[in-house]
Amino acid sequence: MHPAKSVIIFTTLSGIGFGMLFFIGLGMIVPEGLMAFIWFAIAYLFSVGGLIASTFHLKHPERALRAFTQWKTSWLSREGVLSVVALLVMAAYGAGLVFLKTRWAYVGYVGAILSLLTVFATSMIYAQLKTVPRWRDFSTPLMFLGYAGAGGSLMTGQVDYALALLALTGLLQLLNWMRGDGALGKSGSDIGTATGLGTAAQVRAFEPPHTGTNYLLKEMVYVVGRKHAGRLRILSLLMGIGLPILLLLAPFGHMLAALAIVSHIVGVFASRWLFFAQAEHVVGLYYGKR
Amino acid sequence: MTQLPQSTDRKLGLVIDLDTCVGCHACVISCKGWNTENYGAALSDTDAYGPDVSGTFLNRVHSYEVKPETGPAQLIHFPKSCLHCEDAPCVTVCPTGASYKRTADGIVLVNEDACIGCGLCAWACPYGARELDATAGVMKKCTLCIDRIYNENLPEEDQIPACVRTCPAGARHFGDFADPNSNVSKLTAERGGMDLMPEQGTRPTNKYLPPRPKDCSGEINTLAPLLEPVATDGKGFVGWLDKMLSALPGGNA
Numbered sequence: 334m335h336p337a338k339s340v341i342i343f344t345t346l347s348g349i350g351f352g353m354l355f356f357i358g359l360g361m362i363v364p365e366g367l368m369a370f371i372w373f374a375i376a377y378l379f380s381v382g383g384l385i386a387s388t389f390h391l392k393h394p395e396r397a398l399r400a401f402t403q404w405k406t407s408w409l410s411r412e413g414v415l416s417v418v419a420l421l422v423m424a425a426y427g428a429g430l431v432f433l434k435t436r437w438a439y440v441g442y443v444g445a446i447l448s449l450l451t452v453f454a455t456s457m458i459y460a461q462l463k464t465v466p467r468w469r470d471f472s473t474p475l476m477f478l479g480y481a482g483a484g485g486s487l488m489t490g491q492v493d494y495a496l497a498l499l500a501l502t503g504l505l506q507l508l509n510w511m512r513g514d515g516a517l518g519k520s521g522s523d524i525g526t527a528t529g530l531g532t533a534a535q536v537r538a539f540e541p542p543h544t545g546t547n548y549l550l551k552e553m554v555y556v557v558g559r560k561h562a563g564r565l566r567i568l569s570l571l572m573g574i575g576l577p578i579l580l581l582l583a584p585f586g587h588m589l590a591a592l593a594i595v596s597h598i599v600g601v602f603a604s605r606w607l608f609f610a611q612a613e614h615v616v617g618l619y620y621g622k623r
Numbered sequence: 624m625t626q627l628p629q630s631t632d633r634k635l636g637l638v639i640d641l642d643t644c645v646g647c648h649a650c651v652i653s654c655k656g657w658n659t660e661n662y663g664a665a666l667s668d669t670d671a672y673g674p675d676v677s678g679t680f681l682n683r684v685h686s687y688e689v690k691p692e693t694g695p696a697q698l699i700h701f702p703k704s705c706l707h708c709e710d711a712p713c714v715t716v717c718p719t720g721a722s723y724k725r726t727a728d729g730i731v732l733v734n735e736d737a738c739i740g741c742g743l744c745a746w747a748c749p750y751g752a753r754e755l756d757a758t759a760g761v762m763k764k765c766t767l768c769i770d771r772i773y774n775e776n777l778p779e780e781d782q783i784p785a786c787v788r789t790c791p792a793g794a795r796h797f798g799d800f801a802d803p804n805s806n807v808s809k810l811t812a813e814r815g816g817m818d819l820m821p822e823q824g825t826r827p828t829n830k831y832l833p834p835r836p837k838d839c840s841g842e843i844n845t846l847a848p849l850l851e852p853v854a855t856d857g858k859g860f861v862g863w864l865d866k867m868l869s870a871l872p873g874g875n876a
């Protein structure tokens with residue numbers, strides 16, 4: 334699949350933002366007054382910034398409000414609704430802390446759960462797609478939740494949680510890669526079932542329908558850069574998981590913590606780029622491209 | 624509404640005969656023409672006369688080589704457009720309700736005024752039947768020519784999809800699959816009409832008729848015996864010539 338910048342930025346940043354809101358909502362940190370304002374501002378910068386980035390890949394963002402209507406069937410719509418509700422509930426919780434120096438614990442808990450559900454809905458936009466076997470796996474939502482938790486705990490300075498969640502997320506990432514690499518082969522779809530003309534060994538794409546490229550090839554049969562995939566995977570694990578763990582194990586310092594966060598974010602960007610660039614859509618079978 | 628109807632009153636769709644299609648692409652062109660001049664946003668081309676030509680099409684014709692276990696290989700032309708699936712995944716993923724399946728006739732449509740151009744429906748379709756138009760920024764797909772099949776202003780013979788009307792080989796048929804006596808239902812039953820990628824669970828309405836096996840007499844060319852290679856283990860002059868020619872650069876000695 335085409336790794337659109339807007340979507341990579343959106344899933345990475347909003348994942349971290351909602352992860353932060355999750356830990357803040359649970360009361361892991363209970364800042365008050367100005368400090369609370371700063372904490373919430375950072376969390377909203379990430380979550381809302383990510384959501385705004387996601388509208389950049391819409392061709393008609395002026396109609397975006399319509400996307401809140403089809404939550405009964407559409408994970409994309411559910412994600413939109415959940416994110417707004419989560420942000421509103423957490424805003425109420427934040428207002429209590431900032432202006433009244435009061436902690437409405439239950440509002441925070443509800444906001445925390447909604448934040449988590451938002452990340453889950455984001456992951457289900459991808460995990461629901463039967464057409465992309467690599468994504469359609471239980472490990473996809475787990476991995477998204479893991480990254481959100483790891484990023485959130487890292488950002489809110491929960492060192493113990495961050496260490497555990499980083500390690501867990503590293504494992505989930507590996508699991509997602511391992512299961513994903515064989516997914517297309519196991520999906521049962523091949524050029525034979527796509528055309529109905531015989532077994533995969535008997536059917537060969539002879540001539541494509543068009544001489545130039547088209548939307549389908551650009552969007553869903555993206556192959557550029559896959560040759561660097563192996564190296565990028567290692568880079569993503571080192572930056573996203575390994576280095577932050579080492580930095581957290583070192584004696585605590587604000588510079589080290591900041592470095593851990595930056596390194597983690599770079600690693601997650603790499604992981605998300607791969608998540609899209611390596612995903613094979615079954616429509617490629619019609620072009621003999623799988 | 625992106626909830627799929629439990630069932631539809633009629634199931635309009637196409638039968639595509641892979642045995643008959645000659646791969647002329649006439650249906651591709653008539654589709655592009657009709658759907659650019661009529662309902663909805665035009666099917667745009669970008670860089671139409673330049674090196675990076677690209678455009679939106681609702682119907683495309685692939686060609687495949689099929690090598691059966693015995694007998695000669697066959698070349699199969701393979702037109703592909705929206706199959707108007709009964710369990711259309713493209714509809715349920717749509718966040719805006721722009722994509723929907725009609726209860727009356729089962730046609731899957733996009734309300735272009737509501738489409739935000741997110742592209743998720745194109746991701747959800749296994750068949751590549753949806754294309755986001757680069758100029759209009761809305762999702763385009765086969766409408767089964769709703770503006771022809773119900774258009775009383777057209778002569779009766781034109782009240783069928785443009786591709787079906789155009790096909791010079793008669794490889795495309797239009798009808799109601801809910802009626803067991805319709806032309807399309809009978810063709811599907813007689814010729815073993817099949818679903819594409821049934822494992823995707825989309826339950827396509829459109830059916831494809833498999834190519835008939837080719838006649839095979841065993842002897843491809845009556846002149847073949849006369850064309851047997853001369854002297855494979857030549858002696859004398861022929862053998863000498865063979866050795867000399869093989870020794871030249873590009874020879875196989």
Ligand code: SF4
Nearest residue numbers: 705706708711713748
């Ligand atoms: S062929 Fe694709 S676009 Fe058409 S109904 Fe089926 S899934 Fe939707």
Ligand code: SF4
Nearest residue numbers: 717738739741742744
């Ligand atoms: S591109 Fe348009 S029709 Fe397709 S899912 Fe998005 S809003 Fe719906």
